[in-house]
Amino acid sequence: MGARVIVSLLFLFLIFRSNVDAANKRIRNRRPCKQLVFFFHDILYNGNNAKNATSAIIGAPAWANKTILAGQSHFGDLVVFDDPVTLDNNLHSKPVGRAQGFYIYDKKDIFTAWLGFSFVFSSTHHKGSLNFAGADPLMNKTRDISVIGGTGDFFMARGVATLMTDSFEGDVYFRLRVDIKLYECW
Amino acid sequence: MGARVIVSLLFLFLIFRSNVDAANKRIRNRRPCKQLVFFFHDILYNGNNAKNATSAIIGAPAWANKTILAGQSHFGDLVVFDDPVTLDNNLHSKPVGRAQGFYIYDKKDIFTAWLGFSFVFSSTHHKGSLNFAGADPLMNKTRDISVIGGTGDFFMARGVATLMTDSFEGDVYFRLRVDIKLYECW
Amino acid sequence: MGARVIVSLLFLFLIFRSNVDAANKRIRNRRPCKQLVFFFHDILYNGNNAKNATSAIIGAPAWANKTILAGQSHFGDLVVFDDPVTLDNNLHSKPVGRAQGFYIYDKKDIFTAWLGFSFVFSSTHHKGSLNFAGADPLMNKTRDISVIGGTGDFFMARGVATLMTDSFEGDVYFRLRVDIKLYECW
Numbered sequence: 001m002g003a004r005v006i007v008s009l010l011f012l013f014l015i016f017r018s019n020v021d022a023a024n025k026r027i028r029n030r031r032p033c034k035q036l037v038f039f040f041h042d043i044l045y046n047g048n049n050a051k052n053a054t055s056a057i058i059g060a061p062a063w064a065n066k067t068i069l070a071g072q073s074h075f076g077d078l079v080v081f082d083d084p085v086t087l088d089n090n091l092h093s094k095p096v097g098r099a100q101g102f103y104i105y106d107k108k109d110i111f112t113a114w115l116g117f118s119f120v121f122s123s124t125h126h127k128g129s130l131n132f133a134g135a136d137p138l139m140n141k142t143r144d145i146s147v148i149g150g151t152g153d154f155f156m157a158r159g160v161a162t163l164m165t166d167s168f169e170g171d172v173y174f175r176l177r178v179d180i181k182l183y184e185c186w
Numbered sequence: 187m188g189a190r191v192i193v194s195l196l197f198l199f200l201i202f203r204s205n206v207d208a209a210n211k212r213i214r215n216r217r218p219c220k221q222l223v224f225f226f227h228d229i230l231y232n233g234n235n236a237k238n239a240t241s242a243i244i245g246a247p248a249w250a251n252k253t254i255l256a257g258q259s260h261f262g263d264l265v266v267f268d269d270p271v272t273l274d275n276n277l278h279s280k281p282v283g284r285a286q287g288f289y290i291y292d293k294k295d296i297f298t299a300w301l302g303f304s305f306v307f308s309s310t311h312h313k314g315s316l317n318f319a320g321a322d323p324l325m326n327k328t329r330d331i332s333v334i335g336g337t338g339d340f341f342m343a344r345g346v347a348t349l350m351t352d353s354f355e356g357d358v359y360f361r362l363r364v365d366i367k368l369y370e371c372w
Numbered sequence: 373m374g375a376r377v378i379v380s381l382l383f384l385f386l387i388f389r390s391n392v393d394a395a396n397k398r399i400r401n402r403r404p405c406k407q408l409v410f411f412f413h414d415i416l417y418n419g420n421n422a423k424n425a426t427s428a429i430i431g432a433p434a435w436a437n438k439t440i441l442a443g444q445s446h447f448g449d450l451v452v453f454d455d456p457v458t459l460d461n462n463l464h465s466k467p468v469g470r471a472q473g474f475y476i477y478d479k480k481d482i483f484t485a486w487l488g489f490s491f492v493f494s495s496t497h498h499k500g501s502l503n504f505a506g507a508d509p510l511m512n513k514t515r516d517i518s519v520i521g522g523t524g525d526f527f528m529a530r531g532v533a534t535l536m537t538d539s540f541e542g543d544v545y546f547r548l549r550v551d552i553k554l555y556e557c558w
Contacts, residue, residue: 028558058262059245059431062438066248076430082293107454118321135490146521149332186214244448245431252434268479304507335518372400
């Protein structure tokens with residue numbers, strides 16, 4: 001019986017250790033604990049569309065202005081946005097929240113941007129917010145950014161969001177599909 | 187005895203599984219591991235207060251300038267700040283650190299902003315930093331943003347910070363109360 | 373035997389509890405699960421170096437312009453960058469990725485900045501991205517910022533990055549050494 005106890009304690013010790021290690025190392029489950037799909041719609045101010053515009057250039061390099069996107073892949077343009085978030089790809093669907101934040105075009109020879117923004121939900125479906133940050137090499141079919149936190153229904157969330165350009169019309173309108181996979185849910 | 191061993195192993199397996207799942211799914215403890223309250227004080231540059239100002243407009247939309255906050259809920263104004271952080275609501279209390287970063291007013295029809303900033307501590311109480319990001323719909327009595335990381339005393343911290351406007355004087359001064367609840371402490 | 377079963381169950385319960393607590397509280401392992409060192413190189417546009425420049429001022433306070441860094445510790449200057457990332461300190465080494473994002477000088481009486489950026493890797497060594505945010509009191513020999521997320525090879529990463537100014541030449545060139553320690557790897 002003594003031997004059995006020792007073996008048991010050894011087992012327990014091993015389980016315990018594996019847990020401690022698991023906490024920051026490994027055996028993390030790559031199955032998402034929550035999956036969500038949204039669309040958001042960005043209409044950039046161009047001098048003539050103040051009524052409909054949902055975003056505007058607020059920073060630009062020395063060689064550009066704030067009404068027309070800069071040359072060289074818009075390098076240096078900082079855009080702030082408050083875009084409707086919808087459940088499908090229709091701009092006129094009832095929004096379930098707003099995408100609020102900014103993007104900065106950050107490269108001269110190809111279109112790419114850096115994004116910091118939140119989804120702020122205010123619907124019967126979701127309350128709370130999800131916060132995002134990351135690089136958006138927007139000529140790629142899909143781009144992954146980080147879900148860096150959340151509040152309300154998305155308390156303490158972390159995960160990855162995959163961006164896809166679902167549609168665009170010149171420099172004025174684009175629509176992003178956002179596939180959110182949360183791997184930490186509380 | 188063979189049966190008992192099998193039952194034991196089954197138990198162990200179940201515990202192990204539940205741990206792996208717990209790592210990214212559930213059974214997370216919603217009791218904070220650390221709670222902190224701070225105040226920070228923002229004095230916006232308005233053309234005449236260079237000596238006292240702790241923040242300044244550095245980006246603005248095409249239709250505005252950088253000395254006066256823009257119309258339409260300040261939409262498009264980007265403000266950088268270096269504000270004193272105090273333990274109570276007195277602007278003249280000895281600061282325990284600085285709040286450094288930016289906010290962007292991001293909506294035309296109501297006051298709301300997007301925040302990216304850090305608390306940088308340098309006191310006998312705290313050393314290190316806490317990093318924050320999130321949406322601040324500032325007309326709401328309380329707003330939750332994310333604690334996205336930390337260093338020093340706040341190594342690897344994550345949590346939620348609740349912002350409350352504790353006082354404001356026109357467009358020049360506001361004071362925020364920040365209730366920080368960390369749920370990941372290392 | 374009844375007693376033994378009860379003792380066993382108690383043990384199991386205690387292990388289970390400790391796991392739940394460990395999930396967000398403690399027993400976290402402060403040994404990094406991954407360590408990486410990179411250098412990145414920033415050449416600021418100054419009006420005459422458009423061909424070589426990798427960054428540009430795109431926001432500035434009312435009293436400054438966007439070709440020359442502002443007085444008072446550059447307070448209020450917002451710089452966007454797309455800098456080469458190398459494995460050693462040689463600007464001309466083959467880049468393994470790009471550092472893309474922005475910094476804002478945020479203090480009048482000393483040089484300090486707030487950083488939001490990503491390392492976007494595209495080499496045989498690494499694919500994916502790491503996202504960073506935090507305060508950079510750049511006169512300090514070392515400064516810690518947060519790794520707030522990652523994608524691809526760095527899926528769901530979290531950690532701390534230590535910045536060191538490895539070299540600088542006036543206002544035009546600086547090189548940062550970045551020691552990355554990840555404490556959450558998936």
